[in-house]
Amino acid sequence: MQLYHHPYSLDSQKVRMALEEKGIDYTSYHVNPLTGKNMNVDFFRMNPSAKLPVFQNGAHVIYRAIDIIQYIDRLAVHLSGEIPPVNTVVHQWMQKVDAWNPKMFTLTHTPVKYRAFVSKFIRRVLIARMAEAPDLASMYHVKLRAAYETDDKVKDPEIMRQSEEELSKLLDDVEDQLSKTKYLAGDDFSPADSMFIPILARITLLDLDEEYINCRPKILEYYNLVKHRPSYKVAIGKYFNGWKKYRTLFKTSFFLCVRTLFRRY
Numbered sequence: 011m012q013l014y015h016h017p018y019s020l021d022s023q024k025v026r027m028a029l030e031e032k033g034i035d036y037t038s039y040h041v042n043p044l045t046g047k048n049m050n051v052d053f054f055r056m057n058p059s060a061k062l063p064v065f066q067n068g069a070h071v072i073y074r075a076i077d078i079i080q081y082i083d084r085l086a087v088h089l090s091g092e093i094p095p096v097n098t099v100v101h102q103w104m105q106k107v108d109a110w111n112p113k114m115f116t117l118t119h120t121p122v123k124y125r126a127f128v129s130k131f132i133r134r135v136l137i138a139r140m141a142e143a144p145d146l147a148s149m150y151h152v153k154l155r156a157a158y159e160t161d162d163k164v165k166d167p168e169i170m171r172q173s174e175e176e177l178s179k180l181l182d183d184v185e186d187q188l189s190k191t192k193y194l195a196g197d198d199f200s201p202a203d204s205m206f207i208p209i210l211a212r213i214t215l216l217d218l219d220e221e222y223i224n225c226r227p228k229i230l231e232y233y234n235l236v237k238h239r240p241s242y243k244v245a246i247g248k249y250f251n252g253w254k255k256y257r258t259l260f261k262t263s264f265f266l267c268v269r270t271l272f273r274r275y
Contacts, residue, residue, distance in 0.1 A: 011036040014053070015063040016043060017249045018215070020112050021075035022063040023208035028079040028201055030241035032086040036065075044128055046135035049153070051143045058149045076108045079201050100195040103202035106183070110176050112212055114163065118170040119216045125164070133157050180209075181226060188228035192235075199239070207236050211246045 013029070013036050015022030029036055041047045041062060048060040057064050057073060064071065065078040067085075072078045117125055133154060140150040163169050184206065187194060194202040210233050213222045223230055236242050 012039060012066045013037070013063055014039045014041045014057075014066075016041055019043070019062045020116075020208045020212050021061075023211060023245050024075045024205045025063050025065065025078045025082070026245035027204040027207060027241045028082050030244050031199065031201075031204060031239075032082055034082060034086065046132055049132070049135050049139050049150075051139060051146065054139070054143075054146060054149070058146075060153060076104055076205065079104070079204060083201055097195065097200070100200045100202045103187075103195050103200075104205055106180065107202065107205045107209070110180050110209070111173070112177075112209065113160075114169055114173040115177060116212065116216065117160070117164045118173070119218065129157065129161055177209075177222065181222060181229060185226040185228050188232050193232070199236075203236065204241070207233075207242060208246065211250065214250065 011034070013022075013025065015026065015038070017023075017040070041053060043060075043062060047053070048057075048062060054060060056071065059073060061073060063075065063078065064073055065081070066072075067081075070081075072081055136150050136154045136157065140147045140154075143150070184194065191197055193199050194206055210223060210229070213219060223233060237247060
């Protein structure tokens, strides 16, 4: 089994936590979207959406995080030989968490100069790949058009407001649930938690804890609890502790700066 992912990809974190929780072995491949690696021809042929993560088990390839996690859950059941009852509460929470798209929220809370730099670089990568693989040009063009549309959307204050409201509503629902249960779907850790915890990590990465986490005592208590789980430490914690929080971002920024210098000279 192979997982193509990146440590700072929110959906990748969801899947990695689920894999670690189930103790399933897999081969890890880092694909950095900020350097355009997800647009490389070989990867794009496998996954024209160019989104992360991608999970491959033999000929079976899955792209959406929620679908991968449900597959992992079924695989773990098959390997254990047990047939636990279907937990509709877990499924409902997974759907609720999956309904919020973090893309606009992340972009609107990223400094404009960095956002513009990466966006311009990615558009250049797409144009270069169109020339490199003419048979994929139409699909690359779809991604290029989507990149321009995203640039327009991120400038719309109404879209930003809507994304923030949706996140606040989700967090309020979680806060209410955690006043009744230890974890999101009951007193046991579940795939619903694997999907939700990376959202808290993204809020932390953007330095928005005070606004979204610390003001919700049950979520803050829950967040401090799950940080001690081995799955969190492997999928998220190792990239967020002290200087490690900035290591991946620094490596990416260095790569982009070098590429820009070489382009100039």
